[in-house]
Amino acid sequence: MQTKNLFYSVILGVLPFLMNAQDYKLQFQNDICDCMVQKAEENKMGKNPMLLYQLCFQEKLPTYVPNIDAEITATEQREIYAEGQRIREELKFSFYSELIGTCDFYYQEVEATRETNFSTLKKIGENSDYYNLVNQALAMQPTASNYVKRGQVYFGKENFLKAKADLSKALTINENERGAKILLAWTYEKMNKYASAIELLETLDDQKRNQEIQLLIAIQQRKMGGKLPIVKPSTTPSDVPSKAPEKKDDLKKLFKLD
Structure with a gap:
């Protein structure tokens, strides 16, 4: 019984991490969206959606560095850096269009x-x-x-x-x-x-x-x-x-x- 309880405890402890690993991109997009709305309300950069996106992606990126690092599979330092940069660039590229479907402000x-x-x-x-x-x-x-x-x-x-x-x-x-x-x-x-x-x-x-x-x-x-x-x-x-x-x-x- 104790072994079974320990097994379930481990699963319950790991499950939130797995969910976070899957959900962080959507949360990242939501944070970018909120950032764009806030900066538009503050009249920073006007309402140019492309400039706001560039600014808010950079501003919110540090929060998600642990999630990005968790995706890296390389083992050598040079390859780790290169893979991390590739993931960052892919996110920046994909969010540019994906935000159309997740952020009403950006779409409008x-x-x-x-x-x-x-x-x-x-x-x-x-x-x-x-x-x-x-x-x-x-x-x-x-x-x-x-x-x-x-x-x-x-x-x-x-x-x-x-x-x-x-x-x-x-x-x-x-x-x-x-x-x-x-x-x-x-x-x-x-x-x-x-x-x-x-x-x-x-x-x-x-x-x-x-x-x-x-x-x-x-x-x-x-x-x-x-x-x-x-x-x-x-x-x-x-x-x-x-x-x-x-x-x-x-x-x-x-x-x-x-």
Whole structure:
């Protein structure tokens, strides 16, 4: 009986540690979220979600160093340091997008930033002179770049069906047009076709290494009703041009597609 009681005592003593080891990443994210809310209320760094994230990740990291160290499997000092750095960088990378699903403040501020950028595109859509120039350029040179420019205008006009048509045409002409893919994914999002947006974003060859693309995927997942597992499609969606390697670029192409 004493042996049995000792066994249960050991299990009960170890169980909280095991649970903490599994739960610390979510708690880490919650702490970052609370930190961002607090600093925004104190008007530190404004409400820029990216700057707040960087600041709060660094501020809350020391609390979780023991959890990170517990994950290290290396035995030699140099390898221990390298593995610890890798874990830290992976956390910083993954939390950037995962917070979309766990932190309402972060999600709302990211969306507010995107809506500001959408307002800029709306102004482009309202410029009839620019629209006429783009149409003339497209009539003379029906290139992928010119289809993207007109698709951008239609997007700004909130004519998402015409934007989808022009951006899809651009990708038919040039499968490497990264900006067209990102803007087309945003078009799908505006049309509430979140699964199509995710599939298209996943065709970007660097999507697993690109924080901004992972952020966009996480936004689609949240709008679908929660954080869902991402399954890389074996074929491209029927209404999306086939994938091909793209040139590396940053998310600025969302707003400047030249």
